[in-house]
Amino acid sequence: LTGEISDELFGYKYTDFAPSAQEFQHEAEKRIRELHMYDVLRADRCISVNSLEARVPFGDLDFVRYVMAIDPEKKRNHYGKGKYLLRRAFEGDYLPTNILYREKAAFSDAVGHSLVNDLKDYAESCYTQKEFAEKCKAYTYAQPFTKESLLYRELFEKYYPGQAEMVAGFWMPNRSWEGCDVDDPSARVLSNYGASGL
Numbered sequence: 001l002t003g004e005i006s007d008e009l010f011g012y013k014y015t016d017f018a019p020s021a022q023e024f025q026h027e028a029e030k031r032i033r034e035l036h037m038y039d040v041l042r043a044d045r046c047i048s049v050n051s052l053e054a055r056v057p058f059g060d061l062d063f064v065r066y067v068m069a070i071d072p073e074k075k076r077n078h079y080g081k082g083k084y085l086l087r088r089a090f091e092g093d094y095l096p097t098n099i100l101y102r103e104k105a106a107f108s109d110a111v112g113h114s115l116v117n118d119l120k121d122y123a124e125s126c127y128t129q130k131e132f133a134e135k136c137k138a139y140t141y142a143q144p145f146t147k148e149s150l151l152y153r154e155l156f157e158k159y160y161p162g163q164a165e166m167v168a169g170f171w172m173p174n175r176s177w178e179g180c181d182v183d184d185p186s187a188r189v190l191s192n193y194g195a196s197g198l
Helices: 006-010 021-033 039-048 061-069 084-089 107-111 113-126 129-136 147-159
Strands: none
Touching: 006 021, 006 061, 006 084, 021 061, 113 147, 129 147
């Protein structure tokens, strides 16, 4: 069992910055439409490579329709804890409270902060500023904007040459929202990232 799709339905850390309930809902709808390109694809590949098959209860179509029909104002983080409605639904004898209400960690934190930082440092060492600027020009679609994104793009092109347009673009927080204009997709760079980011 995986928890995939709960973020798309109930909100990411960055959706705390949604300027309105309508914007929150539009973002949720966008993320649901893009599931096959990002989170669910990643989970499927990571699990399938080990000859396992995931079950994704939050992806049940009736459940998705039900949650998307909830007033988005109720799904916004007015409670001081993201995904509050989902957490509240599991109160009782299902999960210990310290697990149910623990701070959400960014996906990248699961591998450890040192690995994430090491990858960023490695990418910085791969290109001079001049090389970075020059190599980025080669990509007219989803142009890399950091040395790390260039490194990943070059790896992608090595194995899937010319297929970048099958992905809508970089998975990033909604950069048009105040508080979300960041150059990293990880929640750990957001100002509202909590204790799990320490």
